[in-house]
Structures are given as structure tokens and as C-alpha cells.
Amino acid sequence: MSEFTSSPGERDTDGAEPSAQDDPIAILVVDDDEDLAELTATYLERARDDFDVGTETGVAPALDRLEDDRIDCVVSDYDMPGMDGLTFLDAVRDRYPDLPFVLFTGKGNEEIASEAISAGVTDYLQKGSDTGQYSVLANRIANAVEQYRAKRAVEHTRKRFDKLVHNSTDVISIISADARFEYLSPSAERILGYDPEEMVGEYIFDYAHPEDRQQAMERFFESVQDPDQRPVVQFRFKHPDGSWPVLESRGRNLLDDPHIEGFVVNSRDITERKRREEELQRHNEQLEEITSVISHDLRNPLNVAQGSLDMARETGDDDHFDRIDRSLRRIDEIIDDVLTLARQSRDDPETEAVSLTSVAESAWEMVDTGDADLRIEESAGLEADESRTQQLLENLFSNAIEHAADDGDVTVRVGLLDAGTGRCDDAPAPVGRGFYVADDGRGIPADDREAVFESGYSTGESGTGFGLAIVKQIAAAHGWDISLTDSTDGGARFEFSGVEPADE
Known part of the structure; x- marks a missing residue:
């Protein structure tokens, strides 16, 4: 009876599971009379099958025992050499403030009892000659341990809840019927960026984006009127x-819940999820476009090539081979544009400081310009992916030349929106809201301006219909907005806004 079967180090360890109510109750009896300590242990174990009782005859080893073993209750004599029961109680309370401690002593009077209660003893019982006293002691121990374990379980649950709330990826809030914060979990500071206490009392929809506010308000107040609703709102x-x-x-x-009396909301940041969803949607759209090209746009030149080959075999006329050659070149052009479109949608742009003049001149050199002219009216440093920006300008230049009024005789102008005074050089100039590319060609009718950015749309005989779709894709990858209007010379004007200026 002097050794325990319980595991050491289980009691009062932060985060440790509290003992269950039906676990064996570990008791330490401390008495300077070894025989009396053993007798007490024997009677206690006879009184209850779930008691596991150990004994110590000295206070110092008893304190060591508390350190090493999981003890649910201490039963101590009062009058012991070196340290009396109340001094021992003080030492126990310093380490384990809530551990049940029963003073079981043969030297009892009202003064000792009063002092023991003031010192925080859990219970006080005088020794007697009747063995029935052990049944009383056993009941008091069992009651004290039951309350102790219940309190520990509640405290453990509270600590676990606090940690879950602090580290949750959600913000838990309680909202009043008039849409004001009554409570926000501590995770609000990490997720939302605000001190949750400072947000209490604030109108919740003041934090919603103006474009999303009305929908969120409607869903909330509908749910206030109808408790059966479980609204899910993104804003x-x-x-x-x-x-x-x-x-x-x-x-x-x-x-209507008296414990809450509010509207409970769990909120989480889904910004990254939305970005991935939008990216997946773009990829799916690109896949549909590529499928459309393979099933339609490539089929025509393939049919021409196959028919011409059959006629060439039948007649030997060289004109049929010319049609085959044109069809194959057409197929090659379509494949190149489709691959370019696919690459633009797959990879994120790698931005750096790019000179608008330099990238425009490089793009012009890559285009069969014929009699066309390029005029760079303003220049600035842009934060952009140089390769993709050059591809964008190449496609715009090619589009202007292809749709020129007089066989490629067109002037293309490049400049800045809300430009400063920089002219045709690489000197820093304010980028304003972005840049434009304009021409003096035939222009694009207002009714066609949305459709021209769709894959496969072309009004030219030689175009693949992917040039402006690629332009739109490159602009979107940079976060630029693109608009199409008339130029001052009567042609088309493409404007790109939201362009970041390069750091000086």
C-alpha cells in the first residue's frame, strides 16, 4: 500500500488530460506513526474499491511523492515532528493550490479546526477509536476528489477552448439584432487586423466593401427575422x-438562446481560395477556347489541305500545292497563337522596371511593318514583364497594320495616359494611369469592341483571331484594365490603366 500504480507527472501539467471521474483515486496518507498510516490505508482501500492508497511518515518525502506521482488527495496528521500538518498544508498549497487536503488528526480542538479552515484545508476530521471513522473519511475524500476532478475538467475544457479560439483559422463573433459586434474571438486581430475589443459596438457592415454591403445586409436581416436560415455570405x-x-x-x-442572445458568425479569409478558383476558371476557359480551335479553326485549313492533295493527285495541277502550302502555314500560325495564349494563362508575370520606349521599339522590330510608322509620343518606366509586354505590343502593332485602310500605310502612336512632359526618350516621366496604343486606320466599330478580345474572332483574312485575346490575357495577368475606343485620328485606341510606375 505504500506504492502507487498511477503514472508520474500526470497532475497539473499544462495541457494534460484531467482524470476521468471513474479513474482510480490516488491518495497519499502522511503520518509520523507508520503503523497508523498503514492502518488508515488498509481501511480506506477496504471502504472503496477505487481507492489506491500510499503512505509516507515524513513531510519531505511526502512532498517529493507529490512531485513524482499523480495524487488526487492528501490525508495528513496534524502533530508531526519538524513540520506540523498546517505547515505541510501551506507547502502543498504553494505548489498545488486546488489539490484536496484532509486534515486527519488525533489532536483536535476548535482553535486548530478554525486555523485549518482559514489555511484552506479541504476537510477536517478527528481520529477516534471507532473504525467507522474510516468510512466517514472515505466518503469525504471521494466527495472532495469528485469536485476537484470536475473543476479540473472544466478548467481543462476552458483552456482548450481558449487555445482553439486563439489559434483558429476562423473569427467567431456574436452580433446583436441591430448588426453590431458584441464579441469577437482573439483570432480577429490576426485575421482581420483589428483589436477585437475595439470593434465591440461597431456596426458590422461599415467594414464591408460598398459593392458587397447591400447583399450582406439583406442576408443578415433576413436571418434575424427567420431563425431557421443558415446564411453563407462572401464579401x-x-x-x-x-x-x-x-x-x-x-x-x-x-x-433566443439565453446563453448567447445574439447572432453567431464564423468568418474565415478565403482570399487565396478565391484566387485559385478564378485561376482555375480562367484555365478552364482557355481549355474550352483551345478545344474550340482544334475542333473548328484548324479543321478548315486541314480540309482545304486534304482536298487540295486529292485534287493534286488526280490532276497534277501545281495550283493545288499552293493551296496546301497556304493551309499548312495557316495551321502553323494558329498553333503558334494557341500555344502563346496557353502559356500566358499558365505562368505569372515576372515584373521589373521596363522602359516603354525600349519595349515598343523592340516590338516594332519583330513585326512586318511595311509602310507603317511608329511614333512614341511619351515615355516612362513601367513595372511589367518585359517579354510579355513586348508580345502585347507586337500583337497590337500587327493588328493595326492588318486592318490599315491602305495596304499597311498606317501610323501607330504610343504614349501615356495623363502623361507628363517626357517625350520620345528613356528619361523618367510620370506614368499617370497607364499607356495607350493608337492608330489612324479603319478603327473598330463600337458593336464589335467586346467581341474582338474573344479567341478566334477576326475580321481580317490572314488573322488567326487570337492576337487581341492574347493582349487581353497579358493585361489581366499584370492586373491592368484594358479599354478600346476611337483614336483622335479615326482609328482604334487601346488604353491600359492600373499600370504601376517603375521605382526610380
């Missing part, structure tokens, strides 16, 4: 750094 949230992360909020009306 952009105003972060203190000026960004607008996308939140997904799931709500439940618990206004």
Missing part, C-alpha cells in the same frame, strides 16, 4: 492596411 472586408481580403461568413441566429 470583401476592409483591412486596416487598405486591402480588401475576401471573407466567407456562416451565421446562425441564437438571439
Whole structure:
């Protein structure tokens, strides 16, 4: 009875599971009389099958025992050499404030009892000659341990809940019926960027993006009126750094719950998920476009080539071989454009400081310009992917020349939106809102301006219909907005806004 079967180090360890109510109860009896300590242990184990009782005759080894073993209750004599029971209690309370401690002593009076209660003893019982006292002691130990374990279980649950709330990827909030924050979990500071205490009392929809606010308000107040609804709302949230992360909020009306009396909302940041979804959607759209090209645009020149080959075999006329040659070149052009479009949608641009003049001149050199002229009216440094920006300009230049009014005799102008005074050189100039490419050709009718950016759309005989689709894809990859209007010379004018200026 002097050794325990319980594992060492299990009690009061931060994060350790508390003992279950039906686990054996480990008791340490401390008495300077070894025989009396053993007798007490024997009677206690007879009184309850779930008691596991050990003994010590000295206070110092008893404290060591508490350090090494999981003890659920201490039963101590009062009058012991070196350290009396109350001094021992003080030492135990310093280390284990809530551990049940029963003072079981033959030297009892009202003064000792009062002092013991003031010192924080769990229970006090005087020794007697009747063995029935051990049944009383056993019951008091069992009651004390039951309360102790229940308290530990609650505390453990509270600590676990606190850690879950602090480290959760969700923000848990309670909203009043008039849409004001009543509570936000600590994770709000990490996820939303605000001190949760400072947000209490704030109107929740003040943080929603103006374009998303109405929908969020409608869903919320509908749920206030109808508790059976479980709304899920996605909206952009105003972060203190000026960004607008996308939140997904799931709500439940618990206004009638007396423990909550509010609308419980779980919100999480889904910005990255939305980005991946949009990227996947773009890739799927590109795949559909490529499928369309393979099934339609390539079929025509393939049919021409096959028919011409059959006629060449039948007649030997060299004109049929010319048609085959044109068809094969057409197929090659379409494949090149499709591959370019696919690459643009797959990889993110690698941006750097790029001179608008330099990249425009490089693009012009790569195009069969014929009698066309290039005029760079303003220049600036742009933050862009040089290779892709050159591809964008090449396609625009080719488009202008292909649709020129008089066999390629066209002037193409490149400049800045809201430009400064920089002219035709690499000197730094304010980039304004972006840049433009304009020409004095036939222009593009207003009714066709949306369709020209679709894959496969072409009004020219030699075009593949992918040039402007690639332009749109490159602009989107950079985060630029593209618009198409009339130039001052009557041709087409492509404007690119949202362009970041290069750092000086």
C-alpha cells in the first residue's frame, strides 16, 4: 500500500488530460506513526474499491511523492515532528493550490479546526477509536476528489477552448439584432487586423466593401427575422492596411438562446481560395477556347489541305500545292497563337522596371511593318514583364497594320495616359494611369469592341483571331484594365490603366 500504480507527472501539467471521474483515486496518507498510516490505508482501500492508497511518515518525502506521482488527495496528521500538518498544508498549497487536503488528526480542538479552515484545508476530521471513522473519511475524500476532478475538467475544457479560439483559422463573433459586434474571438486581430475589443459596438457592415454591403445586409436581416436560415455570405472586408481580403461568413441566429442572445458568425479569409478558383476558371476557359480551335479553326485549313492533295493527285495541277502550302502555314500560325495564349494563362508575370520606349521599339522590330510608322509620343518606366509586354505590343502593332485602310500605310502612336512632359526618350516621366496604343486606320466599330478580345474572332483574312485575346490575357495577368475606343485620328485606341510606375 505504500506504492502507487498511477503514472508520474500526470497532475497539473499544462495541457494534460484531467482524470476521468471513474479513474482510480490516488491518495497519499502522511503520518509520523507508520503503523497508523498503514492502518488508515488498509481501511480506506477496504471502504472503496477505487481507492489506491500510499503512505509516507515524513513531510519531505511526502512532498517529493507529490512531485513524482499523480495524487488526487492528501490525508495528513496534524502533530508531526519538524513540520506540523498546517505547515505541510501551506507547502502543498504553494505548489498545488486546488489539490484536496484532509486534515486527519488525533489532536483536535476548535482553535486548530478554525486555523485549518482559514489555511484552506479541504476537510477536517478527528481520529477516534471507532473504525467507522474510516468510512466517514472515505466518503469525504471521494466527495472532495469528485469536485476537484470536475473543476479540473472544466478548467481543462476552458483552456482548450481558449487555445482553439486563439489559434483558429476562423473569427467567431456574436452580433446583436441591430448588426453590431458584441464579441469577437482573439483570432480577429490576426485575421482581420483589428483589436477585437475595439470593434465591440461597431456596426458590422461599415467594414464591408460598398459593392458587397447591400447583399450582406439583406442576408443578415433576413436571418434575424427567420431563425431557421443558415446564411453563407462572401464579401470583401476592409483591412486596416487598405486591402480588401475576401471573407466567407456562416451565421446562425441564437438571439433566443439565453446563453448567447445574439447572432453567431464564423468568418474565415478565403482570399487565396478565391484566387485559385478564378485561376482555375480562367484555365478552364482557355481549355474550352483551345478545344474550340482544334475542333473548328484548324479543321478548315486541314480540309482545304486534304482536298487540295486529292485534287493534286488526280490532276497534277501545281495550283493545288499552293493551296496546301497556304493551309499548312495557316495551321502553323494558329498553333503558334494557341500555344502563346496557353502559356500566358499558365505562368505569372515576372515584373521589373521596363522602359516603354525600349519595349515598343523592340516590338516594332519583330513585326512586318511595311509602310507603317511608329511614333512614341511619351515615355516612362513601367513595372511589367518585359517579354510579355513586348508580345502585347507586337500583337497590337500587327493588328493595326492588318486592318490599315491602305495596304499597311498606317501610323501607330504610343504614349501615356495623363502623361507628363517626357517625350520620345528613356528619361523618367510620370506614368499617370497607364499607356495607350493608337492608330489612324479603319478603327473598330463600337458593336464589335467586346467581341474582338474573344479567341478566334477576326475580321481580317490572314488573322488567326487570337492576337487581341492574347493582349487581353497579358493585361489581366499584370492586373491592368484594358479599354478600346476611337483614336483622335479615326482609328482604334487601346488604353491600359492600373499600370504601376517603375521605382526610380
